[in-house]
Amino acid sequence: MTDFIDLNGAEQSFGDTDAQREVRQNDRDYVFHSWSAQAQINPLPVAKGEGVRFWDYDGKEYLDFSSQLVNLNLGHQHPGLVKAIQDQAGRMATIQPAMANDVRGELAKRVVEHSFEGARSVFFTNGGADANEYAVRMARHHTGRQKVLARYRSYHGSTATAITLTGEPRRWANGTPDAGVVHFFGPYPYRSEFYAETPEQETERALQHLEHTIQLEGPNTIAAIILESVTGTNGILVPTPGYLEGVRELCDRHGIVMICDEVMAGFGRTGEWFAFQAFGVTPDLVTFAKGVNSGYVPLGGVVISEAIHNTFADRSFPGGLTYSGHPLGAAAGVATFDIFEEEQILERVRDLGERVVEPRLRELAEKHPSIGEVRGKGLFWALELVLDRETRDPLVPFNAAGEAAAPFNAVVAACKNAGLWPFAAGNRLQIAPPLIISEEDLVTGLDIIDEAL
Ligand code: PLP
Numbered sequence: 001m002t003d004f005i006d007l008n009g010a011e012q013s014f015g016d017t018d019a020q021r022e023v024r025q026n027d028r029d030y031v032f033h034s035w036s037a038q039a040q041i042n043p044l045p046v047a048k049g050e051g052v053r054f055w056d057y058d059g060k061e062y063l064d065f066s067s068q069l070v071n072l073n074l075g076h077q078h079p080g081l082v083k084a085i086q087d088q089a090g091r092m093a094t095i096q097p098a099m100a101n102d103v104r105g106e107l108a109k110r111v112v113e114h115s116f117e118g119a120r121s122v123f124f125t126n127g128g129a130d131a132n133e134y135a136v137r138m139a140r141h142h143t144g145r146q147k148v149l150a151r152y153r154s155y156h157g158s159t160a161t162a163i164t165l166t167g168e169p170r171r172w173a174n175g176t177p178d179a180g181v182v183h184f185f186g187p188y189p190y191r192s193e194f195y196a197e198t199p200e201q202e203t204e205r206a207l208q209h210l211e212h213t214i215q216l217e218g219p220n221t222i223a224a225i226i227l228e229s230v231t232g233t234n235g236i237l238v239p240t241p242g243y244l245e246g247v248r249e250l251c252d253r254h255g256i257v258m259i260c261d262e263v264m265a266g267f268g269r270t271g272e273w274f275a276f277q278a279f280g281v282t283p284d285l286v287t288f289a290k291g292v293n294s295g296y297v298p299l300g301g302v303v304i305s306e307a308i309h310n311t312f313a314d315r316s317f318p319g320g321l322t323y324s325g326h327p328l329g330a331a332a333g334v335a336t337f338d339i340f341e342e343e344q345i346l347e348r349v350r351d352l353g354e355r356v357v358e359p360r361l362r363e364l365a366e367k368h369p370s371i372g373e374v375r376g377k378g379l380f381w382a383l384e385l386v387l388d389r390e391t392r393d394p395l396v397p398f399n400a401a402g403e404a405a406a407p408f409n410a411v412v413a414a415c416k417n418a419g420l421w422p423f424a425a426g427n428r429l430q431i432a433p434p435l436i437i438s439e440e441d442l443v444t445g446l447d448i449i450d451e452a453l
Pocket of ligand 1: 069126127128129130132155156157158228232233261262263264265289290300
């Protein structure tokens, strides 16, 4: 029986230790891994993926509750995406960005139509970090100002400006390559920086803090405020009521460009095309990547408002990328829009989130004292784990000495042993399965988490 196809196109069976050894050896010998000490890594060799599952070479099956870095919104090997890429490769595999091509134009049109009122065009990038780099560059040229305000507890990517925008420890060792970035706190009611007692109070005080930051930095020096519409890796922080609207109002008042980073939250993850749409705000720039084509071909972009587009109507935009709007990525992006409509993905995400995930997670919180808070939207949820509900001390993966701390890792290991690949981040078990997941698989995964806790 064929379990998977190897690099040479040969049919293989699980348990083929030669194939596994070769994959592991080449990786160990030649691949330099991100965010890791090279001597310590031991990545899982993956033989194949299909739908919401993937398999290692021994045939161990994993239910993917991480969507591979919250990326694979339509699951592994979706036939519609695979076909679109194959067809495009057969028609025209690549063409340089200064020339027009049909799929890039079609994808830009669909993105504009599904984003915000007043959206005018799309600049395509290779992924999320460079989308944020370019959004900031556009805002700077548009306003003639240099500073950019970004939130703590955010991830915006790993290139120079993007890592500086990032408001969490991954920035520390990388310094601040972009001197114009200033950080501020956003709402986080469970660990309020503002001593707020209600979500409404959190909104009011977070907006006051932002207003003070703007005043102290100088409103006329600030080009943009960038924020994840729903914070992803740093905790699935859904904005408190009125917060995004308040940020919009401050941006309007001070002539600041509002950039929504939708790299993780966009393309259906929260049950909307883009997460900001649930809050009735109109950004000036929106960055996206990942879900635009489920990461089948690297692709990201910036959706640009009419006003910013017009800044560059008669003046050249100083920037570009060889692979901007790559036809293979764009073809998969167009197919993504078709599949979302055919399979009613947004409706499914809302339904499964409200009817299956949220009630079950709230039930788990009743049962397991290690759950401090449950929060999320659509198929984008976090269980914030704590040592003690009273003190809210986080159940972190590492202790103060940097040693792996047993309880959190034990939960993650128990999930993996039981065949669930979770999205573990900080002291949170985050839940972000492919959006095509069936109710049955969703329940299976939640049962495993219950058991692991
Ligand atoms: N912005 C957000 C919100 C992200 O979650 C990520 C990646 O996880 C990025 C930007 C960076 O995207 P990329 O890794 O494609 O550069």
